[in-house]
Amino acid sequence: MTSSCALNGRAAVVTGATRGIGRAVAEALTAAGALVCVTARDAAEVRRTAAELGGIGLAGDVAGPGHPEALTELALRAFGRLDIVVNNAATNRPYGPLMDTDPDAWREAFAVNVEAPLRLVRCAWRGWMREHGGAVVNVCTEGATHPGPNVGAYGTTKAALLHLTGQLAGELAPRVRVNSVSPGLVRTEMARFVWEPGEAEVAAGLPLGRIGEPQDVARAVVWLVSDAAEWVTGADLLVDGGTRVRAASTAVPYAVHQRLRGGPGV
Numbered sequence: 001m002t003s004s005c006a007l008n009g010r011a012a013v014v015t016g017a018t019r020g021i022g023r024a025v026a027e028a029l030t031a032a033g034a035l036v037c038v039t040a041r042d043a044a045e046v047r048r049t050a051a052e053l054g055g056i057g058l059a060g061d062v063a064g065p066g067h068p069e070a071l072t073e074l075a076l077r078a079f080g081r082l083d084i085v086v087n088n089a090a091t092n093r094p095y096g097p098l099m100d101t102d103p104d105a106w107r108e109a110f111a112v113n114v115e116a117p118l119r120l121v122r123c124a125w126r127g128w129m130r131e132h133g134g135a136v137v138n139v140c141t142e143g144a145t146h147p148g149p150n151v152g153a154y155g156t157t158k159a160a161l162l163h164l165t166g167q168l169a170g171e172l173a174p175r176v177r178v179n180s181v182s183p184g185l186v187r188t189e190m191a192r193f194v195w196e197p198g199e200a201e202v203a204a205g206l207p208l209g210r211i212g213e214p215q216d217v218a219r220a221v222v223w224l225v226s227d228a229a230e231w232v233t234g235a236d237l238l239v240d241g242g243t244r245v246r247a248a249s250t251a252v253p254y255a256v257h258q259r260l261r262g263g264p265g266v
C-alpha cells in the first residue's frame, strides 16, 4: 500500500485477533504492510492465525499475570519495534441485571476490558513508544454511552475504556496517539445471539440498512493508526451503520434491544 494509510515496516500487537473484529484488524494491518503479533486464549487458534498472516503470536489471557509483558517482549524481540497496539479482546459477561451480578465476574470484566488495555499500553510505552512514538486503538462499543438491557457490566467497562482512551491520549501526547473505535452490531461470534435470530429485522432498523462486518471496523482502525490520522488523538470513531442517529431515519423499532432482553444463553 502506498497511500497515507500505508504501514510498511511498522509492528503491531492485536489482542483477541483469532476471530471476529480482531482477526479482521490483524488482516487489514498486515495488508497495509505491518508486521503483526496476535494474541488470544486458544493456543491452536493463535498458531493458526499467526501462520496465516505471516506474523507471530502468543497464547494467553489478556488479563493474565505477565501476559502484556510477555507479549510486548515477544514483539520487540521478533520485530525490533512496536508502533501499534490494538486493544480488542473483551468479554460481554456477566450478563443480566446488575443487582444479580456476581462480584467476581464484575471484577473479571474490568480486568479484561479495562485493566488489560492499560497494562498493555504501559508495557508498549516503556518498551518502545515513549522513545519512538506510536498509535493505540481501543475497541469500545456504540453502547458505551447509554444503558441497555442486561449489558450493564459490559457497558460500564466500555464506558471506562472510553474514558481511559481520552486520559491516555492526553497523558501520552505528543509521541503516542490514543483513539477508540465504537462498533455497532457486527457479525461476530460474540454478538451472534443478537444478529442471528432475525438479521433482516435488525438491519431494517439501521439507517445504513445492514449490520456491520468485521472489515468495516478494521478499515477504521487502520486509518486511525496510520499517518493519515496524524492529527487525531483522543477521538472515538463510531462505526455503527448509523445506530446512534436511527431516531431521525427509521420508524422501525430497534430490534437489538429486544434480542438483548432475550440474552445469549449459557
Ligand SMILES: NC(=O)c1ccc[n+]([C@@H]2O[C@H](COP(=O)([O-])OP(=O)(O)OC[C@H]3O[C@@H](n4cnc5c(N)ncnc54)[C@H](OP(=O)(O)O)[C@@H]3O)[C@@H](O)[C@H]2O)c1
Binding pocket: 015, 016, 017, 018, 019, 020, 021, 022, 039, 040, 041, 042, 045, 060, 061, 062, 063, 087, 088, 089, 090, 091, 112, 139, 140, 141, 142, 182, 183, 184, 185, 186, 187, 188, 189, 190, 191
Ligand atoms: N460484535 C459486535 O457486535 C461488537 C459490537 C461492539 C463492540 N464490540 C467489541 O469488539 C471487540 C471484538 O469483539 P468480537 O465481536 O470480534 O468478539 P469475538 O468474535 O468473540 O472474538 C473475540 C476474540 O477475543 C479473544 N478473547 C476473548 N477473551 C479474551 C481474553 N480474556 N484474553 C485474550 N483473548 C481473548 C477470542 O479468542 P479466545 O476465545 O481464544 O481467547 C477472540 O479472538 C470486543 O472488544 C467487543 O466488545 C463488538
